[in-house]
Amino acid sequence: MESVIRGLSIYFALLVIIRLSGRRTLAQMTPFDLVILLVVSETTQQAMLGDDFSITNAIALILTLFLADILLSYLKSWSPLAGKVIDGVPTILIANGVADQEALRGCRLQMEDVLEAARNQQGVDSVKDIRFAILEVSGAISIIKNQ
């Protein structure tokens, strides 16, 4: 029982903390973010397993995490609002060559981040040539250039 409670507690705590920390964490994987990811994974492993390193405990924990993930995916498909709250929504950063400063600030993004994505994806070198720049739910920036 303890491993199920531990697993669910850590799963939902991580979900809430990562969601509340903002999506920039996912969009910009710098070396520093990688360090955080490694430390967090090591810390959560200790908290989830406790002092029980048995195979039974590991299997119970893995099943708990997978089942929680499956249940959440059903919840998101049943309730669009739950999907928006849990995963977030796409954010339009640039529309028709005009940057939305409020959206950039809200997502903790710099214009340089968007322009970098524009150069990488579409070879676009000017904001005026961007029809849409969208911060996706995945954390990636999609660029659609003007025709």
Added chain:
Amino acid sequence: MTNKGTGSDDLPDGVTDHRGFQRQVWIVQRVAWFVFGLILAGCLFGALGKGGYLSRALVETPQGTVDYPAISRWNAPDEIHVRFGPGGADCVFTVDAAFLKGFFVEGIDPPPKAVTTKAGSIHYQFTGDPGMPIDVRFRLHTQSPGFHRIRLGIGDHVSAPLVLILP
């Protein structure tokens, strides 16, 4: 498809401008960051146990002091420091059975001369030193989370503080 705030009515298929919802999320995120900061500040003050002003408490008696964890963490090591004042007589540190529900005693330095039980309490007896105070360290491991009303003290001077073991 709603396009408030984008100045455009031709967003790509599958993309909707949830500007109102997004603003609410940003506000919630900023509030959450402030709460994260408060939690960390509380942690520095010992509200989450393991060091800091709030995590330790002191019981003072004429025979000495007991420094015990007021806030601790489940399944984690902790300590009680007992200081017996100078005196030739034997010194006795007393805890009750409820203490053992919350804490497992892993070791005692220096070891007691005798351990006895009487009326539901456990008495750890140490040899006194006429010229020097005696410091005793109880190495503990927390056992069950929650609030624990424990009785501890020196000799007949026993207090009953509330100890919190966080999950």
